[in-house]
Amino acid sequence: MQTPEQIKDRILAAFPGAHLEVIPNGSPANPPSLLLDHGQAREIATFLRDDPQLRFDYASNVTGVDWPEKVVKEKVKVRKIIDGVEQEAAELVERKTPGFLEAVYHLYSMALGQGPLIIRLRTGNRTDSVVLPSLTPVWRSCEFQEREIFDLFGIAFDGHPDLRRILMWDNFADHPMRRDYVPAGDQEPKP
Amino acid sequence: MIAPPPELQTPGAGDFAGHDLLEIAMGPHHPSTHGVFRMNVVLDGETVVKLTPVFGYLHRNHEKIAEKNSYLASIPYTDRLDYICSMTNNWAYVLSVEKLAGLAVPERAEYLRVIVGELTRLQNHACLAGFLLQDMGALGTPLMYAFREREKILDLFESLSGSRMMCNYMRFGGCRCDPPDGWLEQAVRVVAEFDSFLDHFEALLNENEILRARSQGVGVLPRGLAVNAGVTGPGLRASGVNYDIRKVDQYGIYNRFKFRVPLGQHGDVFDRYMMRILEMRESLGILGQALHDIPAGPIQDPKVKLRNLRPKPGEAYGRIESPKGELGFYLISDGGPAPYRYRVRPPSLINLTVLEDMCLGHTIADVVIILGSIDIVLGEVDR
Amino acid sequence: MLGRGILRGLIETWRNFQGSYYDPARLTTVQYPEEKLPPQENARTIPFLVYDGEDPLAGLRCTACSICAVECPAHCIEIVKDTAKKPDYLGKMQFHPKVFNIEMAVCMECGVCAEVCPFDSIKMDRVFELSSDDRRMVLQKSDLAKSNDYFRKIHPAEAAAVDAARAEEQRKAQAKKDASPVPVAS
Numbered sequence: 001m002q003t004p005e006q007i008k009d010r011i012l013a014a015f016p017g018a019h020l021e022v023i024p025n026g027s028p029a030n031p032p033s034l035l036l037d038h039g040q041a042r043e044i045a046t047f048l049r050d051d052p053q054l055r056f057d058y059a060s061n062v063t064g065v066d067w068p069e070k071v072v073k074e075k076v077k078v079r080k081i082i083d084g085v086e087q088e089a090a091e092l093v094e095r096k097t098p099g100f101l102e103a104v105y106h107l108y109s110m111a112l113g114q115g116p117l118i119i120r121l122r123t124g125n126r127t128d129s130v131v132l133p134s135l136t137p138v139w140r141s142c143e144f145q146e147r148e149i150f151d152l153f154g155i156a157f158d159g160h161p162d163l164r165r166i167l168m169w170d171n172f173a174d175h176p177m178r179r180d181y182v183p184a185g186d187q188e189p190k191p
Numbered sequence: 192m193i194a195p196p197p198e199l200q201t202p203g204a205g206d207f208a209g210h211d212l213l214e215i216a217m218g219p220h221h222p223s224t225h226g227v228f229r230m231n232v233v234l235d236g237e238t239v240v241k242l243t244p245v246f247g248y249l250h251r252n253h254e255k256i257a258e259k260n261s262y263l264a265s266i267p268y269t270d271r272l273d274y275i276c277s278m279t280n281n282w283a284y285v286l287s288v289e290k291l292a293g294l295a296v297p298e299r300a301e302y303l304r305v306i307v308g309e310l311t312r313l314q315n316h317a318c319l320a321g322f323l324l325q326d327m328g329a330l331g332t333p334l335m336y337a338f339r340e341r342e343k344i345l346d347l348f349e350s351l352s353g354s355r356m357m358c359n360y361m362r363f364g365g366c367r368c369d370p371p372d373g374w375l376e377q378a379v380r381v382v383a384e385f386d387s388f389l390d391h392f393e394a395l396l397n398e399n400e401i402l403r404a405r406s407q408g409v410g411v412l413p414r415g416l417a418v419n420a421g422v423t424g425p426g427l428r429a430s431g432v433n434y435d436i437r438k439v440d441q442y443g444i445y446n447r448f449k450f451r452v453p454l455g456q457h458g459d460v461f462d463r464y465m466m467r468i469l470e471m472r473e474s475l476g477i478l479g480q481a482l483h484d485i486p487a488g489p490i491q492d493p494k495v496k497l498r499n500l501r502p503k504p505g506e507a508y509g510r511i512e513s514p515k516g517e518l519g520f521y522l523i524s525d526g527g528p529a530p531y532r533y534r535v536r537p538p539s540l541i542n543l544t545v546l547e548d549m550c551l552g553h554t555i556a557d558v559v560i561i562l563g564s565i566d567i568v569l570g571e572v573d574r
Numbered sequence: 575m576l577g578r579g580i581l582r583g584l585i586e587t588w589r590n591f592q593g594s595y596y597d598p599a600r601l602t603t604v605q606y607p608e609e610k611l612p613p614q615e616n617a618r619t620i621p622f623l624v625y626d627g628e629d630p631l632a633g634l635r636c637t638a639c640s641i642c643a644v645e646c647p648a649h650c651i652e653i654v655k656d657t658a659k660k661p662d663y664l665g666k667m668q669f670h671p672k673v674f675n676i677e678m679a680v681c682m683e684c685g686v687c688a689e690v691c692p693f694d695s696i697k698m699d700r701v702f703e704l705s706s707d708d709r710r711m712v713l714q715k716s717d718l719a720k721s722n723d724y725f726r727k728i729h730p731a732e733a734a735a736v737d738a739a740r741a742e743e744q745r746k747a748q749a750k751k752d753a754s755p756v757p758v759a760s
Binding site: 260261263264265266267268270271332336339342346349350351352353354357359367371391394395396397398399400401402403497498 | 617
């Protein structure tokens with residue numbers, strides 16, 4: 001089984017100019033994942049499925065993750081004038097890491113018995129830029145799982161044949177699995 | 192928030208001009224839908240022209256609860272996912288946490304896990320064979336015979352873990368408690384009686400003309416579609432694809448046991464039914480080997496604390512071959528006491544992707560049997 | 575021959591039918607409630623609090639540490655600590671609960687509370703015939719407290735192990751006290 005770095009090189013050989021990134025994984029004995037950009041995601045997925053050495057024909061798990069924006073406080077050394085003398089002093093600076101939503105795909109190969117390869121797709125932010133290309137035309141197993149991500153996280157999948165809510169009732173108006181979801185008082189569906 | 196696309200129009204009305212189409216909702220209160228599950232079926236006479244599954248009636252936001260509870264507290268909740276097979280649900284979850292945190296499991300605990308896992312497979316497939324025959328109209332005779340054997344397995348679970356179905360037995364790095372005296376001998380007896388029960392069960396059913404006429408050629412699932420749609424478990428192997436996670440990943444100590452993987456040829460309802468019978472035979476073989484070889488020793492890694500497990504930040508995906516298919520848990524840890532993201536990969540939900548494809552062109556009576564042969568449990572579909 | 579499969583099946587059904595008159599393997603129905611199956615020793619249903627001796631309040635083992643309330647997956651245990659302390663089986667002064675409520679509508683009888691308790695004070699009961707015509711679903715300290723004799727009756731092996739461990743600790747504490755006696759002021 002090739003490592004994600006080798007697979008990344010193979011994809012870059014077939015799609016020169018694609019933006020790929022290997023995301024490391026902190027826990028022991030667990031593989032890093034491959035971050036794809038939106039532009040050629042579906043073509044790259046088709047390549048992963050059909051390439052004779054990779055043959056990732058089985059998308060096992062498709063899930064969404066919510067990464068809200070975080071405020072990181074850092075101590076930064078700046079040169080300031082204190083009591084008339086220029087000195088280095090430490091200042092507490094706040095930095096915001098942007099928030100985004102993420103779709104994670106676990107791919108296995110039934111034909112070659114290898115896997116898993118973990119693919120990630122990230123949205124621009126959590127508010128208005130939440131569209132990702134759907135990989136349902138490549139692997140049909142993503143159909144219900146992408147609907148669930150749409151329902152619970154709010155990522156809209158472009159190219160999905162039937163994008164509507166799957167677990168919550170049809171007129172529900174929020175996305176429950178987001179980290180900042182606050183349940184409304186009366187949750188019964190109104191007729 | 193993104194607004195959903197406009198609601199679908201009544202489907203197929205334009206394509207089938209001149210036919211009177213009837214749209215009915217089968218479920219959610221329905222004795223044959225294996226739980227609170229609805230199918231919007233559009234019929235032309237008695238033939239299905241479109242089928243839309245609707246679920247979410249048993250959604251209990253298990254994933255969100257797990258984000259607020261500790262890792263230990265999620266184990267009793269996993270019992271309730273696929274409520275018939277609680278031991279394998281526990282196993283999939285603790286396997287994922289052990290991958291995430293890098294924990295080791297002592298040998299006796301691994302053997303105990305295999306023993307209760309295969310007992311769970313036996314009682315699940317017995318349930319399924321019984322319910323499938325009941326859906327076909329056998330009115331409970333095969334069901335009650337199967338349940339009589341299943342009771343012996345549930346008694347074993349009760350004396351081992353305290354509860355018949357919600358066992359809460361596995362822990363991170365081992366199992367919760369050692370079997371009491373006489374349990375292993377009783378398990379050997381149960382396995383021997385199950386073997387002769389299967390002989391009688393097969394004599395009752397396998398050559399039955401009504402079963403064959405109703406199930407052969409019905410609900411065919413082609414190989415390519417099964418792989419692409421992510422179908423796993425006996426449904427996939429009935430279509431001829433040799434993919435059993437016990438052989439592929441060899442999690443636990445499955446590489447020590449000799450067993451075969453039965454494969455079907457046609458992918459119809461009869462093949463899926465026969466898969467369960469053949470897999471029960473293979474499980475009996477594994478159980479015989481495991482009950483014979485189980486060593487003495489500790490059942491829990493002493494370095495693992497029971498409370499306040501905080502794995503290092505990272506992610507892990509652990510999967511097992513549960514009786515329904517591939518059951519996986521995807522966990523992301525941020526170093527805190529609760530998982531940052533906890534995701535259940537439910538085999539029943541993903542096996543339902545192809546329900547419509549299998550039912551098109553068949554009669555509504557066949558829809559009930561096809562749904563029964565997929566083997567869904569709504570606790571897992573909706574979580 | 576058409577119908578051979580059905581005939582084979584009917585032979586099986588006939589075997590079960592006539593066996594149900596005399597064969598113990600076929601006679602599996604238990605005429606509940608006149609007959610009852612013998613209860614399994616390890617069965618668990620609802621939790622209960624153990625007390626030693628005769629007085630439920632004085633002998634209650636619980637020290638209101640709230641570990642069970644923290645670890646409970648369903649968050650159904652409510653504990654309020656009492657400010658007064660009383661001695662435990664080793665003679666050490668411990669807190670005890672003023673209020674100990676378990677909401678039975680929420681409790682999922684998983685046994686995690688009994689597993690994490692460091693004082694062997696909350697254990698799993700075996701009763702399942704809990705129907706009543708009052709609507710009290712919150713069990714309080716007085717409902718939950720049951721004696722150690724009851725614990726020995728329902729879970730003999732586990733109670734014997736707990737008793738042996740506690741007796742050992744008492745013996746070790748006594749030995750330590752005998753080895754270094756408090757000097758008497760002259």
